[in-house]
Amino acid sequence: xxxxxxxxxxxxxxxxxxxxxxxxxxxxxxxxxxxxxxxxxxxxxxxxxxxxxxxxxxxxxxxxxxxxxxxxxxxxxxxxxxxxxxxxxxxxxxxxxxxxxxxxxxxxxxxxxxxxxxxxxxxxxxxxxxxxxxxxxxxxxxxxxxxxxxxxxxxxxxxxxxxxxxxxxxxxxxxxxxxxxxxxxxxxxxxxxxxxxxxxxxxxxxxxxxxxxxxxxxxxxxxxxxxxxxxxxxxxxxxxxxxxxxxxxxxxxxxxxxxxxxxxxxxxxxxxxxxxxxxxxxxxxxxxxxxxxxxxxxxxxxxxxxxxxxxxxxxxxxxxxxxxxxxxxxxxxxxxxxxxxxxxxxxxxxxxxxxxxxxxxxxxxxxxxxxxxxxxxxxxxxxxxxxxxxxxxxxxxxxxxxxxxxxxxxx
Ligand SMILES: [Zn+2]
Numbered sequence: 001x002x003x004x005x006x007x008x009x010x011x012x013x014x015x016x017x018x019x020x021x022x023x024x025x026x027x028x029x030x031x032x033x034x035x036x037x038x039x040x041x042x043x044x045x046x047x048x049x050x051x052x053x054x055x056x057x058x059x060x061x062x063x064x065x066x067x068x069x070x071x072x073x074x075x076x077x078x079x080x081x082x083x084x085x086x087x088x089x090x091x092x093x094x095x096x097x098x099x100x101x102x103x104x105x106x107x108x109x110x111x112x113x114x115x116x117x118x119x120x121x122x123x124x125x126x127x128x129x130x131x132x133x134x135x136x137x138x139x140x141x142x143x144x145x146x147x148x149x150x151x152x153x154x155x156x157x158x159x160x161x162x163x164x165x166x167x168x169x170x171x172x173x174x175x176x177x178x179x180x181x182x183x184x185x186x187x188x189x190x191x192x193x194x195x196x197x198x199x200x201x202x203x204x205x206x207x208x209x210x211x212x213x214x215x216x217x218x219x220x221x222x223x224x225x226x227x228x229x230x231x232x233x234x235x236x237x238x239x240x241x242x243x244x245x246x247x248x249x250x251x252x253x254x255x256x257x258x259x260x261x262x263x264x265x266x267x268x269x270x271x272x273x274x275x276x277x278x279x280x281x282x283x284x285x286x287x288x289x290x291x292x293x294x295x296x297x298x299x300x301x302x303x304x305x306x307x308x309x310x311x312x313x314x315x316x317x318x319x320x321x322x323x324x325x326x327x328x329x330x331x332x333x334x335x336x337x338x339x340x341x342x343x344x345x346x347x348x349x350x351x352x353x354x355x356x357x358x359x360x361x362x363x364x365x366x367x368x369x370x371x372x373x374x375x376x377x378x379x380x381x382x383x384x385x386x387x388x389x390x391x392x393x394x395x396x397x398x399x400x401x402x403x404x405x406x407x408x409x410x411x
Contacts, residue, residue: 025385088387142176
């Protein structure tokens with residue numbers, strides 16, 4: 001291996017100590033004191049890797065090494081180092097520290113890339129603290145929303161105050177920082193957060209696309225009644241409607257979806273939620289994803305039909321609100337080709353797979369071509385202290401990142 005496996009491992013384990021909870025957990029909320037501590041430590045590692053560093057007004061940590069042709073669009077790599085409140089050691093950090101390791105290795109080998117390289121640790125990817133994430137990357141590409149700097153955390157502190165406490169002065173007029181054409185490619189390595197690589201017995205995967213979710217909230221309204229007295233044929237049972245839709249939606253996705261389609265009813269609210277009252281109003285969420293937009297649209301249409309049909313049969317009123325609808329974003333073919341070539345030379349035989357969860361890379365895709373490398377993680381567990389990836393798998397992923405970056409940066 002070209003990369004320094006011990007150094008990478010050491011960095012990962014050292015970072016896991018900051019905000020550590022229990023034996024293997026991490027709680028490093030965005031812009032918090034522990035987040036700042038982590039940024040300071042990682043900034044030190046960036047400097048050791050030969051990078052000139054800055055922390056911008058959004059809380060992003062960026063390291064830069066000038067290429068021999070500084071006018072060329074740059075190569076950017078990285079991920080995030082904030083965590084969920086009850087998170088693991090590898091989510092984000094694997095890729096952020098992997099990117100630093102790549103540049104450090106280049107420096108040690110006296111490689112001077114043609115393109116300028118920037119390594120980034122995006123601020124607040126997770127979104128747990130202010131209930132809205134990918135803040136840093138959206139700042140960079142000009143996708144911040146009106147007033148979002150005044151969103152509050154559960155203690156009433158605004159993001160603005162939190163960023164000041166973190167040690168930066170936010171200036172939203174700096175957004176966007178990068179425009180289309182500035183960046184030749186963005187590369188992100190991340191743990192898979194799913195079970196596909198494990199099931200294929202492969203340490204590394206090349207990502208084809210990040211799937212786009214549709215998020216709906218469905219409300220069914222019937223009529224409350226005494227569970228003991230209203231005969232079955234006279235009921236308007238909203239709970240029953242939700243149950244039928246949930247089951248038939250699941251069957252629809254299994255039967256008519258592509259191998260990549262996933263559909264989930266994950267949250268449900270019931271009124272009045274009493275054991276001896278027929279449910280009057282039930283509200284539940286639907287999450288539907290695929291990288292094949294046509295397939296997803298087809299299923300969405302059938303889902304609407306299913307909701308209408310079920311409501312009619314049970315004499316319920318229904319309404320559907322669309323909370324989110326984003327398109328899948330495809331990794332650039334030319335980057336995947338470079339990855340595949342080096343993957344073959346490294347002898348990994350990595351499969352191609354899609355990403356169900358989104359990542360900072362999804363947002364970078366609006367201004368740059370992008371590629372992603374996934375690393376196997378145990379049972380697909382993530383956002384949980386039990387999250388675990390084998391160091392050997394992580395190192396293999398970073399090695400592939402290294403070769404990919406070398407080729408794109410012209411080294
Ligand atoms: Zn992540």
